Amino acid sequence: MKSLMIVFALLACTSAEENMVNLANKDPRVLQALFKNFQHAEGRHYANAQEARMRLKNFxxxxxTMAQANDEPDGVEYGVTFFADLTEAEAEQYYGFANKTQVEEAELEIEEGPEPEKRDLSWGSGSVDHKGRYNTAKHQGGCGSCWAFTTTGVLEGWAHIKTGQRYLLSEQEVLDCSGNSNNCGGGWYYEALRYIKSRNHLASANDYRYQTRRYSCRYKNYRNSLPFTIGGVYKARSDADMASRLHSGPLGVAMDFRNINIRGYWNGIWSNTNCRNWPNHAITLTGYASNYWEIRNSWGSGWGNRGYLKITRSVQNVCNIASNAWFITTGSSWGEREVE
Structure with a gap:
């Protein structure tokens, strides 16, 4: 409690332009208080004094790093997130998009999508927002399962479109049952879609609960909660194609999340275009506005703007997002049913 009182007292004496990490970077008292508050908020319990010192150093x-990023005049705000005390090896476990070799070996049967509906998608025109179709942002934990969360993210959005109800679909079934993916070591969402399309099955997240590791496939033990069939899976063609498809429903995308600053992202339009060609993180594209794309991540609501990130539209195919975008078409619909 005393540490929190110190933080609040120092905040009262600070200009609105400086947020907590900027203060903590300048004042060891604030750093210690913020670290204690972080441990409480994240439920961190360290094994011994040696680990506690190591975690404080990471923090x-x-x-x-985040204070330095806040000094950049780009309008993006950074702060403390669950990444703050992790080692680099631990942080990398929160990614998990398959590498290029795995993708090439998968021999995926993905087609170019049909021509999109013609719309005025020029800079400054139009917007789409699918955030209201979802519950609170999910957290993949220390498992490289972003590919599974992107898959369920697209399907949950479409389930709401079909039924008007919010769905929680099972990432664990995707982890346990889909093909050649490397489960928590990284995967490819087309493998997940191929499995779901072939089975016409996906359990609810409440029935088949997420456990941050792979187990044996148990899909026959759970009723099917997917309220439609997947008709097809298609690549997007371009930025304009992505925007047009978003008017129908959410898309799956992937991009390079290796820039360490993104781990502390809180708010604003991410405009750093210094990206590698091959992405390492899969996310769900839920909307766009005049100057940004909006994506739903799988790092929980404590990261970003309640789990969402805005990415600039000022650059075509920014960080190869359009090159790695996909969408589905839906087939027949049904209510929730038992698997035979």
């Missing part, structure tokens, strides 16, 4: 470095 201090993270705060310094």
């Amino acid at each position: 201090r470095n993270f705060v310094g």
Whole structure:
């Protein structure tokens, strides 16, 4: 409690332009208080004094990096997230998009999509927002299962479109049952879609609960909660194609999340275009506005703007997002039913 009182007292004496990480980067008292508050908020319990010192060092470095990022005049705000005390190896476990070799070996049967409906999608025109179709942002934990969460993210959005109800679909079934993916070591969402399309099955997340590791496939033990069939899976053609498809429903995308600053992202339009050609993180594209795309991540509601990130539209195919975008068409619909 005393540490929180110190933080609040110092905030009262600070200009609105400086957020907590900037303060903590300048004042060791604030750093210590913020670290204690972080441990409480994230439920961190360290094994011994040696680990506690190591975690504090990681936290201090993270705060310094985010404070430096806050000094950039790009309008993006950074702060403390669950990444703050992790080692680099631990942080990398929260990605999980398959590498290029795995994708090439998968021999995926993905087609170019049909021509999109013609719309005025020029800079400054139009918007789409599918956030209201979802419950609170999910958290994949220390498992490289973003590919599974992107798959369920697209399907949950479409389930709401079909039924008017919010769905929670099972990432664990995707992890346990889909093809050649490397489960928590990274995967490819087309493998998940191929499995779901062939079975016409996906359990609810409440029935088949997420456990941050792969187990044996148990899909026959759970009723099917997917309220439609997948008709087809298609690549998007371009930025304009992505925007047009968003008027129908959410898309799956992938991009390079290796920039360490993104781990502390809180709000604003991410405009850093220094990306590698091959993405390492899969996400769900839920909307766009005049100058940004909006994506739903799988790092929980404590990261980003309640789990969402805005990415600039000022650059075509920014960080190869359009090159790695896909969408589905839906087939027949049904209510919730038992699997035979």
